[in-house]
Amino acid sequence: MSLNLNSPQRRLIALRMEHSDLDALIDQAADKTPVDELMMRRLKKRRLALRDEIARIEQSLLPDEPA
Template identity: 75%
Template sequence: METNHHSPQRRLIELRMEHSDLDALIDRAHEDAPTDELMMRRLKKRRLALRDEIARLQGALQPDEPA
């Protein structure tokens, strides 16, 4: 069976991996002092955008429950 490398499921996995990587990076940056506040804001904003995209894709992939 041929794998679609651009499938929504694949994209969801990639987004989750990137979100996890950002979590780890943010945690490490908090441990190291001093931190660049602008960089931290950008990383957190990107992490939030990833979380929103993950939620959107999950909603699109999960069928609505019947009424």
């Protein structure tokens, strides 16, 4: 199956990759001392926004349940 460059499935893959990269970055930053609290808050806020967008796209891709 060929995915359109602007398809929701393609966007979902990109968002999941970015979320994973942020997880790794947050883990690395947490190991450093001193921890930059402002940077950590921004990274975590972005990660949460990505998770919300991923959930929204996944929900839109689910087929409607029959009544």
